[in-house]
Amino acid sequence: MAYTFKRDETFARDLDDMDILFSFRERFHIPQHQGAPAIYFCGNSLGLQPKSAHFLFKKELEDWAGLGVEGHFEATNPWFYYANQFSESLAKIIGCLPEEVMAMNTLTVNLHFLLLSFYKPDAKRYKIIMEAGAFPSDQYAIETQVKMHGLNPDEAIIELKPKPGAYCLEDDDILSAIEAAGDELACVLMGGVNYYTGQLYDMAAITKKTHQAGALAGFDLAHATGNVPLSLHKWSVDFACICSYKYLNSGPGGVGALYVHERWGNDQSVFRLAGWWGNEEATRFEMKKGFIPAKGAAGWQISNAPVFNMVGLKASLDIMDNTSMEALRAKSRKMTAYLEYLLRDLDHLSFTIITPTDPDKRGAQLSLLFHKDGKKVFNALTKAGVIADWREPDVIRIAPVPLYNTYSEVYRFYQILKALS
Numbered sequence: 579m580a581y582t583f584k585r586d587e588t589f590a591r592d593l594d595d596m597d598i599l600f601s602f603r604e605r606f607h608i609p610q611h612q613g614a615p616a617i618y619f620c621g622n623s624l625g626l627q628p629k630s631a632h633f634l635f636k637k638e639l640e641d642w643a644g645l646g647v648e649g650h651f652e653a654t655n656p657w658f659y660y661a662n663q664f665s666e667s668l669a670k671i672i673g674c675l676p677e678e679v680m681a682m683n684t685l686t687v688n689l690h691f692l693l694l695s696f697y698k699p700d701a702k703r704y705k706i707i708m709e710a711g712a713f714p715s716d717q718y719a720i721e722t723q724v725k726m727h728g729l730n731p732d733e734a735i736i737e738l739k740p741k742p743g744a745y746c747l748e749d750d751d752i753l754s755a756i757e758a759a760g761d762e763l764a765c766v767l768m769g770g771v772n773y774y775t776g777q778l779y780d781m782a783a784i785t786k787k788t789h790q791a792g793a794l795a796g797f798d799l800a801h802a803t804g805n806v807p808l809s810l811h812k813w814s815v816d817f818a819c820i821c822s823y824k825y826l827n828s829g830p831g832g833v834g835a836l837y838v839h840e841r842w843g844n845d846q847s848v849f850r851l852a853g854w855w856g857n858e859e860a861t862r863f864e865m866k867k868g869f870i871p872a873k874g875a876a877g878w879q880i881s882n883a884p885v886f887n888m889v890g891l892k893a894s895l896d897i898m899d900n901t902s903m904e905a906l907r908a909k910s911r912k913m914t915a916y917l918e919y920l921l922r923d924l925d926h927l928s929f930t931i932i933t934p935t936d937p938d939k940r941g942a943q944l945s946l947l948f949h950k951d952g953k954k955v956f957n958a959l960t961k962a963g964v965i966a967d968w969r970e971p972d973v974i975r976i977a978p979v980p981l982y983n984t985y986s987e988v989y990r991f992y993q994i995l996k997a998l999s
């Protein structure tokens with residue numbers, strides 16, 4: 579959709595007045611800067627605290643104090659089932675069946691567990707495709723998984739690099755690389771949205787091409803979850819790891835989630851490292867020898883639910899349940915387009931927006947690569963009460979989040995940049 583924007587404060591305020599999601603901002607604590615709300619554009623790194631979190635944490639503390647072990651079944655939100663309550667909401671956010679997703683562990687831990695199940699190299703099929711310059715944790719995870727199988731990372735990992743002079747990958751280049759790897763390809767593991775450039779990949783096309791090559795497709799959805807609509811089940815994605823502390827606002831180090839397509843989740847023969855909590859619920863407490871995996875993603879659980887690391891997710895999903903990814907995406911597209919429109923007016927600063935201009939190929943985030951004075955600009959923004967994030971060597975990432983950011987904040991941010999000499 580083409581928008582008509584204006585560079586004035588009243589226009590930004592009018593956009594806020596027309597914003598059907600505006601009232602959601604009230605449900606979050608906004609960090610303060612010198613006694614006034616900061617402009618928080620860092621929800622792609624750590625989402626804000628839902629105000630309800632305080633009450634929910636207190637409730638769990640009270641239940642623990644008052645009930646002890648009885649809280650497993652008698653607490654207001656019984657701890658035995660604590661993780662199960664998130665699957666319906668998460669399924670709506672990532673587009674899958676509720677049985678295909680389960681909150682557990684943390685992001686990179688889930689990535690490792692998934693690779694243990696789905697990266698099964700043999701003499702012929704042993705290669706794994708990923709983006710060059712993926713988030714370091716993903717690089718380390720894949721490298722060590724490859725080594726664990728006794729393989730040489732330089733031979734087994736195919737890193738996809740943008741064309742010379744480009745910042746982002748082209749869809750066709752990704753698909754051609756998958757085709758070229760052919761029957762040597764075991765697995766593709768890409769981000770859904772690249773953490774550095776903000777590029778949104780065509781997960782449906784990547785999955786289809788990967789399957790045509792006879793391999794499995796997995797995604798690290800750290801920057802995609804709650805940011806862009808996903809249809810993992812429909813796209814037939816094999817596996818994915820999900821982060822809850824960015825666009826889902828579950829709090830620092832908040833519990834991750836793991837998705838497996840039902841064709842794997844219902845196949846008990848798929849290898850996974852087991853623990854008692856992944857055993858089918860009915861016999862979990864029989865304490866017998868012989869692991870019987872629960873159906874679906876639940877069968878990848880290992881330990882009992884870390885309740886206090888899940889309370890933030892409860893607070894956040896209660897909020898997400900009151901809106902939809904479609905509504906969030908509509909506002910997000912518009913707000914990021916407004917940000918881009920304003921940034922393009924700033925020719926006194928030397929930067930390139932390396933995030934794709936096509937709204938279908940990005941989420942909320944814009945990444946500004948500074949050709950000079952990047953750190954100086956970043957420090958000036960911080961001093962002026964803008965919380966953004968700096969990524970070495972030269973990028974400032976800005977993410978207006980539709981749940982709690984406003985068009986007026988985007989406009990004020992532009993004014994702050996405009997005033998810099």
Ligand SMILES: Cc1ncc(COP(=O)(O)O)c(C=O)c1O
Pocket residue numbers: 684685686687713715716769773798800801831
């Ligand atoms: C793409 C990506 N992968 C992995 C991680 C690491 O997450 P964790 O520390 O929760 O494992 C992050 C964190 O920001 C990330 O953005």
